Structures are given as C-alpha cells and as structure tokens.
Amino acid sequence: MAAEGAGGRGGRAARYPPLSALVASAIAASSAVIVLAVVHSAYDDAVSRTRTLLGHNLEPTPWHPFPHAKGRPPARAALRCAPSIACLPPLSRPRPPPEPANASSSSSLSSRGNNNNKQCPAYFAAIHRDLAPWRGAGRGVTRALLDAARRRASMRVTITGGGRRLHVDLYYACVQSRALFTVWSLLQLMRRYPGRVPDVDLMFDCMDRPAINRTEHGGDAAPPPPPLFRYCTTRDHFDIPFPDWSFWGWPETNIEPWNREFKSIKSGARATRWADRVPTAYWKGNPDVASPLRVALLGCNDTALWRAEIMRQNWDDEAKSGYQHSRLSSQCTHRYKIYAEGFAWSVSLKYILSCGSMALLIEPRYQDFFSRGLEPRVNYWPVTEMGMCESIRDAVDWGNANPGEAERVGRRGQRLVQGLRMHAVYDYMLHLLTEYASLMDFRPVAPPSPDAHEACEASLLCLADDKQRRFLEASRAEPAADEPCVLPPPPAAA
Numbered sequence: 077m078a079a080e081g082a083g084g085r086g087g088r089a090a091r092y093p094p095l096s097a098l099v100a101s102a103i104a105a106s107s108a109v110i111v112l113a114v115v116h117s118a119y120d121d122a123v124s125r126t127r128t129l130l131g132h133n134l135e136p137t138p139w140h141p142f143p144h145a146k147g148r149p150p151a152r153a154a155l156r157c158a159p160s161i162a163c164l165p166p167l168s169r170p171r172p173p174p175e176p177a178n179a180s181s182s183s184s185l186s187s188r189g190n191n192n193n194k195q196c197p198a199y200f201a202a203i204h205r206d207l208a209p210w211r212g213a214g215r216g217v218t219r220a221l222l223d224a225a226r227r228r229a230s231m232r233v234t235i236t237g238g239g240r241r242l243h244v245d246l247y248y249a250c251v252q253s254r255a256l257f258t259v260w261s262l263l264q265l266m267r268r269y270p271g272r273v274p275d276v277d278l279m280f281d282c283m284d285r286p287a288i289n290r291t292e293h294g295g296d297a298a299p300p301p302p303p304l305f306r307y308c309t310t311r312d313h314f315d316i317p318f319p320d321w322s323f324w325g326w327p328e329t330n331i332e333p334w335n336r337e338f339k340s341i342k343s344g345a346r347a348t349r350w351a352d353r354v355p356t357a358y359w360k361g362n363p364d365v366a367s368p369l370r371v372a373l374l375g376c377n378d379t380a381l382w383r384a385e386i387m388r389q390n391w392d393d394e395a396k397s398g399y400q401h402s403r404l405s406s407q408c409t410h411r412y413k414i415y416a417e418g419f420a421w422s423v424s425l426k427y428i429l430s431c432g433s434m435a436l437l438i439e440p441r442y443q444d445f446f447s448r449g450l451e452p453r454v455n456y457w458p459v460t461e462m463g464m465c466e467s468i469r470d471a472v473d474w475g476n477a478n479p480g481e482a483e484r485v486g487r488r489g490q491r492l493v494q495g496l497r498m499h500a501v502y503d504y505m506l507h508l509l510t511e512y513a514s515l516m517d518f519r520p521v522a523p524p525s526p527d528a529h530e531a532c533e534a535s536l537l538c539l540a541d542d543k544q545r546r547f548l549e550a551s552r553a554e555p556a557a558d559e560p561c562v563l564p565p566p567p568a569a570a
C-alpha cells in the first residue's frame with residue numbers, strides 16, 4: 077500500500093527527494109501505520125478482555141435485567157486502566173502509621189481523637205440482627221456459602237493485606253455507575269480508616285431487590301443462608317444491607333455526594349419557615365419504575381380532595397435543561413413530603429427527611445441500613461397503602477390541626493439524617509465489615525488474576541468519565557481524626 081502511494085506521486089519525482097529517501101519515508105510511514113494498527117488492536121483487545129466496573133463488556137444480571145447501554149469506555153480508560161499497571165501505591169503499599177506525634181499523646185490508641193466512647197446511632201444495632209444467621213457454634217461464613225452467594229452476586233470483593241488492598245471479580249454489569257461508586261465507597265473507607273478495615277471476602281449484588289428469601293432458607297434455625305451484600309433488605313430476606321452508591325453521588329441524576337447535598341437541602345429548607353410552607357403533601361419522582369405503588373399515587377393528585385400534589389420527574393428532560401427543576405434544595409416548600417418506594421427501596425428517603433417537613437411514608441417494605449432508625453409518629457408519619465389517598469388526607473388534616481407536633485415530627489426526621497453524615501456512614505461500613513470478618517472461617521486471599529483485578533483510586537478515576545470523576549473526587553474521604561463510634565451490643569434477648 078505504502079509503495080503504491082509513493083509510486084503514485086512518481087510523475088513529479090524530479091522535484092522531490094531521491095527515490096531512496098522516498099522509500100525510507102514510505103517505510104517510516106508504513107511502520108507508523110503498523111504501530112497505529114498494533115496500538116489499535118491492543119486497544120480493542122484490552123477493551124474486550126478487561127472487564128471493568130463500567131460494565132461495558134459484561135452481561136446484565138440474568139435475574140434482574142435492565143436496559144444496558146454497552147458503550148465503549150473512554151479510550152484513556154482502556155489504555156491507562158489496564159489492570160496490571162493501574163494500581164500503584166499508595167493504597168497497595170502499607171501506609172506509614174499516622175505520625176507518632178509525641179510520646180505522651182500516642183500512649184494510647186483509644187484515647188486518640190475526641191469522641192471516644194461515643195455511641196453509634198441506635199440503628200447500628202441492626203448489624204447484629206443482619207449477621208445473626210452466621211453467628212453461633214457450627215455456623216460462620218464459609219467458602220461454600222460464598223460460592224452459593226456467587227450465583228446471585230454481580231461482583232466479588234476482597235480486601236486483603238491488612239485492609240489495604242482491594243480486588244474485584246466482576247460477574248455481571250451493574251446499572252449506571254453503581255459498581256464504580258460502590259467500589260469507590262470501599263476504597264474511601266480504607267482511606268478513612270487506614271489499616272483498620274478488616275480483610276474480607278464478600279459477594280455483592282448491586283441490583284435493587286433482595287434475593288435471599290428467608291422462607292426458602294428455612295428461617296433462623298436452618299443451615300446458614302448464602303451471605304449476600306446489597307443496598308437493601310426486607311424482613312423476609314437475609315440480604316445484608318450496605319450503604320448505597322448515592323452517598324458518594326449519583327451523576328446520572330446530578331445528585332451530589334451526601335454531605336454536600338444534605339447541606340444544600342438543609343439551607344434550602346431554612347428559606348421557608350414551617351408557617352410559610354404549603355399546607356399540603358408533595359411528591360416528585362419517577363413513576364415509571366415498575367412500581368404499582370407510585371402509579372397508584374398518581375391517583376391522589378388533587379389538593380382539594382386529597383391534599384396532595386404529585387409531580388412527575390423526567391430525568392431525560394432534566395438532563396437536557398441542566399437539572400434546573402430537580403434541585404432537591406428547592407423542594408422544601410411543603411409541610412408534608414411523601415415517600416413512596418420505587419422498584420425497591422428508594423435513595424430519596426434521606427433527601428426527603430432532610431427538608432424537615434413531616435415525612436409521610438407509604439408502608440415501606442424495603443429497609444436500607446439507616447431506615448431501621450425510623451419510628452412512626454416520632455420521626456415520620458405512617459400512611460397506609462390501602463386507602464392511600466384517604467390516608468394522606470388524614471395525615472395532612474391531622475398535621476394542620478396540630479402544627480406544633482407535625483413540625484416536631486419533621487425536625488426529628490431531619491435530625492435522624494443530620495446524624496447520618498458521612499462519618500456515620502463510614503462507621504457503619506467499618507462495623508459491619510468488622511463483624512462480618514469475625515464470622516469468616518477462613519483467611520481471605522485476593523482471587524487469582526486475570527479473573528479479578530486490583531482496584532485503587534487511580535484505576536477508578538481513569539475509568540470514570542468527566543462527570544463521574546468530578547463526583548468521585550468530591551466524595552473523597554480524609555483519614556479520620558477520631559475513633560469510630562462504639563457499636564451498641566446485641567440486644568440481650570438474642
């Protein structure tokens with residue numbers, strides 16, 4: 077090809093360099109082409125071989141299919157994020173211990189920081205209940221149980237090396253950027269508590285609905301069920317709830333990392349005093365998530381009859397208009413805010429509670445890790461699914477007749493999530509993983525490559541697109557100055 081090209085210009089050769097030079101440059105050109113071709117095929121090869129957290133070459137979960145956009149990852153991702161070169165120190169090398177300040181102050185690790193002995197929020201006690209199936213003589217988390225859990229997992233995660241290295245073995249693609257942000261959340265936990273995160277081997281499913289049915293696994297007395305982490309559970313499941321990705325941000329809906337988002341919602345909430353808030357109930361969300369509950373809720377959209385305003389959120393339109401109408405901080409204008417589950421639990425609960433309006437919860441079935449801190453008529457108001465519109469109307473009428481009490485319910489709801497800032501989220505993760513690790517009957521080792529690859533901040537950041545990267549960087553943790561809160565003991569009865 078190159079020779080033909082050179083020959084084509086031969087007619088005017090006299091005014092050009094001698095033939096030997098032409099040949100040489102043709103060789104150079106063609107070798108450049110070859111180099112490019114090699115690079116290109118290495119790129120394609122890397123793209124097709126490297127299973128990444130973006131899920132571009134993974135299958136959707138068979139038990140939970142979803143519209144799966146199989147885009148190519150950004151070119152830099154495939155080249156720079158090759159698993160073998162991606163993870164360099166600092167995380168893969170033990171960090172030096174925090175500077176041995178001076179002899180007097182470093183005498184006792186437990187006196188470090190100023191909140192030692194601070195009790196964790198009461199809902200942390202649910203960790204004991206969640207892990208109860210694996211506790212006790214002859215029980216425990218075994219390799220065989222993890223193999224069983226694998227059948228419903230989208231990834232396996234190991235933390236080894238004294239809580240300093242993280243490996244992921246990806247089985248299926250997670251929807252949107254959940255896998256990226258969930259692995260990031262673990263890396264940030266390791267960053268916040270260097271050397272304190274226990275070595276673990278765990279199975280994680282990033283899809284919505286719990287899978288380990290309590291009845292099918294014979295209840296509490298039967299052999300232990302497969303241990304599977306996910307974002308939520310129910311009373312009828314053994315799935316182990318873990319903080320969802322949205323605490324680190326949800327780029328697809330422009331929802332910022334939780335500390336920022338809470339701050340902005342709270343200051344938005346301050347702009348409208350209780351007395352000035354619209355005395356009706358408000359909901360804004362996406363009804364098209366295969367949720368009969370949300371569809372039924374559309375039928376309560378009548379302020380005169382049901383005291384409720386139900387608004388549809390269209391994320392595609394919102395993305396086009398720069399999210400001008402979906403800012404959560406400008407949605408604290410009503411005294412009552414409705415929470416309706418979607419396909420499973422909804423990440424919106426914490427944003428709704430942040431407003432300090434009285435939250436009307438329509439009989440939640442799913443629980444995430446902190447919603448176990450909810451108490452009816454204390455920090456939210458229960459609404460029944462049967463006769464839902466009437467139930468909403470009655471709650472609003474009660475609140476308007478008892479404005480002081482309704483406002484206090486709203487404030488206590490806000491206080492629940494105020495206590496759930498990122499330090500508490502990390503403490504929950506740390507306690508959960510520590511308790512889980514104590515139940516493992518084997519010593520975790522990283523799964524062999526090429527199945528698994530190491531993940532570290534650099535390898536995640538280079539996979540991320542610009543927006544994801546902005547969210548990841550904004551949600552970076554800092555090493556804790558304080559000790560984690562103290563986990564409440566298991567309830568005496570158990």
Ligand SMILES: *[C@@H]1O[C@H](CO)[C@@H](O)[C@H](O)[C@H]1NC(C)=O
Nearest residue numbers: 175176177178179180181182
């Ligand atoms: C060591 O501790 C003393 C007393 O608490 C303090 O005054 C001093 O600044 C500390 N030195 C360093 C290097 O932190």
Ligand SMILES: *[C@@H]1O[C@H](CO)[C@@H](O)[C@H](O)[C@H]1NC(C)=O
Nearest residue numbers: 289290291292293310312313
């Ligand atoms: C659990 O399994 C039982 C028996 O197969 C079934 O009847 C029940 O509906 C399942 N529960 C849930 C919550 O899926």
Ligand SMILES: *[C@@H]1O[C@H](CO)[C@@H](O)[C@H](O)[C@H]1NC(C)=O
Nearest residue numbers: 374377378385386387388389
């Ligand atoms: C609910 O009613 C309001 C006012 O009539 C309307 O603007 C809004 O579009 C309705 N919501 C839905 C989801 O149809």
